[in-house]
Amino acid sequence: MIDEWYPVGLFSQLDAVGRRTALMGEPIDVARDAEGNAKVTGGNGRALPACVRYGHVWSSLGTPQKALFAIPEADQPGRRFVDVGVVRVRCSPLRAVENFLDIAHFPFVHTDLLGAEPHTEVQNYKVEIREDEVWATQVKFYQPQAAKSASGGITTEYIYRVPAPTCSVLYKTCPPRPSEWDVITLFVQPLAEDLCDVWPWMALFDDTTSMTDLIHFQQTIFLQDRSILENQIPRLLPLDPGMEIPTRADLTSVAYRRWLKRRNYTYGAQLVAQ
Amino acid sequence: MKLYDYILSPSCYKVRLMAALTGVKLDIRPVDFHPGAEHRGQELLALNPAGSIPILEDGDLILTESSAMLVYLAAKVAPSWLGSGGAEETARVQQWLSFSSRLTASLGGARLHEMLLRPGDFGALQSQGIASLRELEAGLVEQGLHGMGFLASDRPTVADIACFPYVVLAPDGGVSLDPYPAIRLWSRALRSLENFIEMPGIHRLHELKPEPHIEPGKV
Amino acid sequence: MPARIPAGSIALWRTQSGRVTASADRCPHRGMRLSHGFVRGEALSCIYHGWSYGQTGECLRIPAHPGLTPPETIRVAAHAVEEAWGVIWVAVGETTAEPPRFEGFVPLRSLTAHADLATLKAATGATAGTAGLDWPAPGAPEIRLLSVPQEGYETLIHVLVPGDSSPAQRIAASRAAETLRRTAEDIQAKGLAPWSTTR
Known part of the structure; x- marks a missing residue:
């Protein structure tokens, strides 16, 4: 678990003073060094691995065995990259990711934006493990205002991808360019097992909406989720079946929990039903 | 009327809410408060040297205090929101308008600290927030005993709108609202008003709409 | 709720x-x-x-x-x-017992104190009635308190007053309950370190 890459800050906001934060319980400092590179220092002053990708600085308490997961769309010309900024949530990092993978809550939590009654039905979709990542495809949902660039309701198609235990990438119908997908990500920094900093990030085709409007739209969505995430019991994500009851609409969540368990990823998880 | 607005700011929301309730159309100018700190940039400092938002611009008039904006909107289009004009009621409106700045400092400070990682003495902010909530609860209990459901009157006034957002978003700053039954009822009454709008962190009152009848497979 | x-x-x-x-x-x-x-x-x-x-x-x-x-x-x-x-x-669980009755009393309000039951009793000087505490509150009508322990050192207090109390008496009772809470919390803060540090 300590060998994974985790987001620890927005690169655009780094200065020489840096930011004091934490990673899995250990205090760390994230700063920009004299050459302009990101520098991450652990609690005892040791230098931690650092890389800069998708607008964020990534680090690890251990020794990452492989490079950070790829998002090919991040290099595609014509996209606008949106640094949404950090939001702290008192919940397990895994609960934050699982909520991001969920569509059935849209009508109740993101009312009139991502969903609205009576359009509550979740149709069947496909979930599979591809190259050790969780993928959910052909996810469709009716949305009153799917994106800032959408005018009026549309049935939106989603593809979800979990390339790392605390990160998810969402590909979503792109209203101005039907042949392309908008990319919206959720990068979660585990501060502790029940506390996380969430860094949403986007790579969109949208030439008309102002950057601030794009940021505000995504912050709106995430802040609507926050009050849910802080009121789930238990705070940790139960990995053993029995404690919570999934339905067909929750196949992505089921696959995510199984995938975590198989990888023995237990940070922020609860293993035995209590 | 142009509102320099941040979607997550309860103070900006007060103005949006007041405008919605009184049917005023605002020209919204979004400000990248977080993460961009645009409110500290030259363009906005020229309008408001204090570097705070919201800012309301109407012709030559520039307002930088949300309570003043509520009063302005009400005076312009819906004077009943200022109260009936009696001495006691006018004073009560002023009392709670002033009080609302304590909510901003305490509950608002705790919320910014918990949510957007702003510096502050979190424990002290929470304690001050709890003290303010208790005052508000006691005030609402006494109003109720006088047969009045709102802070200054038997109908909502600008005082209620000034206090409502930071109170209802207290849990965002780790302050529970569970211990305040009078606040809960008051908050529900405000959320049930016609033309009420939400902000992130305040969920829709789904009970106000009947249960939809859903035909399976037709969605 | x-x-x-x-x-x-x-x-x-x-x-x-x-x-x-x-x-x-x-x-x-x-x-x-x-x-x-x-x-x-x-x-x-x-x-x-x-x-x-x-x-x-x-x-x-x-x-x-x-x-x-x-x-x-x-x-x-x-x-x-x-x-x-x-x-x-x-x-909680099975019961056949009827809940206590408070004939002649009506609920006024509920409030939470950062103080435990013993401290609350000490603060009121109240006598235990058939159920709840009978509290001869200064300057207010006879008040009956029902207290329910919450998490930690918190206590939820339900305040009941005689049904024939006037609005002025009810307001006095509400204010007396606030004073009681302040007193109890003072005692708790001075007497018990754990609460004051873990609040």
Whole structure:
């Protein structure tokens, strides 16, 4: 678990003073060094691995065995990259990711934006493990205002991808360019097992909406989720079946929990039903 | 009327809410408060040297205090929101308008600290927030005993709108609202008003709409 | 609304027809607190995904699957509830006993104190009545207090006053209760270090 890459800050906001934060319980400092590179220092002053990708600085308490997961769309010309900024949530990092993978809550939590009654039905979709990542495809949902660039309701198609235990990438119908997908990500920094900093990030085709409007739209969505995430019991994500009851609409969540368990990823998880 | 607005700011929301309730159309100018700190940039400092938002611009008039904006909107289009004009009621409106700045400092400070990682003495902010909530609860209990459901009157006034957002978003700053039954009822009454709008962190009152009848497979 | 009993947190709700129900405060789907939910008709729905539950705890509806009749295994625990003289009583486990009656008294308000029951008693100098505390509050009518221990050192206090009290007397009683809370919290803060440091 300590060998994974985790987001620890927005690169655009780094200065020489840096930011004091934490990673899995250990205090760390994230700063920009004299050459302009990101520098991450652990609690005892040791230098931690650092890389800069998708607008964020990534680090690890251990020794990452492989490079950070790829998002090919991040290099595609014509996209606008949106640094949404950090939001702290008192919940397990895994609960934050699982909520991001969920569509059935849209009508109740993101009312009139991502969903609205009576359009509550979740149709069947496909979930599979591809190259050790969780993928959910052909996810469709009716949305009153799917994106800032959408005018009026549309049935939106989603593809979800979990390339790392605390990160998810969402590909979503792109209203101005039907042949392309908008990319919206959720990068979660585990501060502790029940506390996380969430860094949403986007790579969109949208030439008309102002950057601030794009940021505000995504912050709106995430802040609507926050009050849910802080009121789930238990705070940790139960990995053993029995404690919570999934339905067909929750196949992505089921696959995510199984995938975590198989990888023995237990940070922020609860293993035995209590 | 142009509102320099941040979607997550309860103070900006007060103005949006007041405008919605009184049917005023605002020209919204979004400000990248977080993460961009645009409110500290030259363009906005020229309008408001204090570097705070919201800012309301109407012709030559520039307002930088949300309570003043509520009063302005009400005076312009819906004077009943200022109260009936009696001495006691006018004073009560002023009392709670002033009080609302304590909510901003305490509950608002705790919320910014918990949510957007702003510096502050979190424990002290929470304690001050709890003290303010208790005052508000006691005030609402006494109003109720006088047969009045709102802070200054038997109908909502600008005082209620000034206090409502930071109170209802207290849990965002780790302050529970569970211990305040009078606040809960008051908050529900405000959320049930016609033309009420939400902000992130305040969920829709789904009970106000009947249960939809859903035909399976037709969605 | 949320409430706390020795068995844990509960969601206390009233149906449209007026019946009060005490459900476990956790939706078995994803663990969301049901006290954040909404009541339509005779059912309580979870705010997260709209799963709704009836008064005996059975799941009635899963909006993501409108055609599905929820299996009987999906349910939330419900506790026995009695409403008597304006006070709602929740039983933990089986009980045949009737809740205490407070004839002539009406509920005034409920407030939470950061003080435990013993401290509260010390602060009132009250005598234990048939149920609750009879408190000769200074400058107010005879007050009866029902106290329920909450988490940590917190106590929830329900304040009852005689039904024939005037509005002025009720306001006096409400203010007296605030004073009582301040007194109790002062004693608690001075006497017990754990509370003052873990608040």
